[in-house]
Amino acid sequence: MDAALLHAIGKEIEHATGKSLGACQARPVGGGCIHEAYVLVALTPYFVKVNSVARTGLFDAEMDALKAINAAGVIRVPRPLVTGWHGDRSFLVLEYVAMGRSGASSWESFGARLASLHRHVSPDGSYGWHCANYIGATPQPNAASHDWITFWREQRLGFQLKLAAEQGVRFAGADRLLEQLPLFFEGYTPEASLLHGDLWGGNASFTDDDDSTPTPIIYDPASYYGDRECDLAFTELFGAFPAAFYEAYDDAWPRHANWPLRRDLYNLYHVLNHHHLFGGSYRSQAQEMIHALNRLV
Structure with a gap:
């Protein structure tokens, strides 16, 4: 500098x-x-x-x-x-926050605190945010919608697929997947929770406090109001958090029984974004995920 x-x-x-x-x-x-x-x-x-x-x-x-x-x-x-x-x-x-090491009890605290964050919901029940923002360096549209499936189709997967098409890349089966999205949400309508939006291990840590249980801290957010499963899914994409985190989260606010059905649907957004930003093997990973998701429905 x-x-x-x-x-x-x-x-x-x-x-x-x-x-x-x-x-x-x-x-x-x-x-x-x-x-x-x-x-x-x-x-x-x-x-x-x-x-x-x-x-x-x-x-x-x-x-x-x-x-x-x-x-x-x-x-x-x-x-x-x-x-x-x-x-x-x-x-x-x-x-400036000094970061420290974690233990089982600190991961339990993290899970419970994230559930509490997700309890903060959109004032009018709509999904989105008051403005567009970014996921990494990629623009992230957030126009308000009262229909989650439409929001995910148009402003998350559809937007990323459009970016890929502008780069000359088209994914087989993508149109079918967008058409079949309602099948992933039968019997489930998510609340519009306040999300971190980019929650993986690189954007979370613990403070180096003198306490016996370091405080969880999150950063580099790409926030919006959406399905809380989005945050939880991304914690698993690049290596899951410890089991204590998920157990504490579910104790505080259990996930829907069919949430694993939607995990890759939500992580596909991030893989498509990584393809847009970095290229390489993310293209084949996204294609494999689309085929696998289509087989589920």
Whole structure:
């Protein structure tokens, strides 16, 4: 991070907090594939993400979702402080949180807290969000709908399939799958729960507190109101969370008996998005998932 950008970020922090930042330096950290990331070492440390000014919208959307989850008051997120830009660079400043190790009891706490988050439902019962946002770096439409099947067909799977078609990729059986979506929801109408939206192991951790049970913390959300099974399904796509997490979740709010039927239907959205972003083997994985889902119905 150059000195001019660091100075601009420091001024924004001081304006937002009303406190002097003091001497500071930016220490680069790894782990992300979209943004540059830094720990701002100062009297009070902060976590800072940086990207081109063209990506300002990603930071605004992330701040919006973090505020919504934080307002629910049931699970911790890094508190967002400010977004801004300087020259050709944009940035997001977050509370710095030291991460620690987990144990069975901390995973139980995570499961119970996620269930509590999902109890926060859309005020008018509609699915979607008050604005479009992003899943990773991909735009995510969120126009309000009172029909979940239509929402998932048009604004999740259909949108990703359109992106694939624009890249010259078409998936055999995709049209049939979209037509057969109601069969996955017989006897089940999900509540419009507040979702993290991008919940996998890379976007969850535990704080390095002095407590015997570290506090679960989630970050990098792509929030909207939707079926809570979406969050739970994605926790399994790249290696499931420990059993204690799911047991505690189900103790707090049991999942529908047929939820495994919909797991890959929800994860297909993320695999299609990974195909859009990264290509490679995600194309064949998405195709295999479509064939498998069609065989179920």
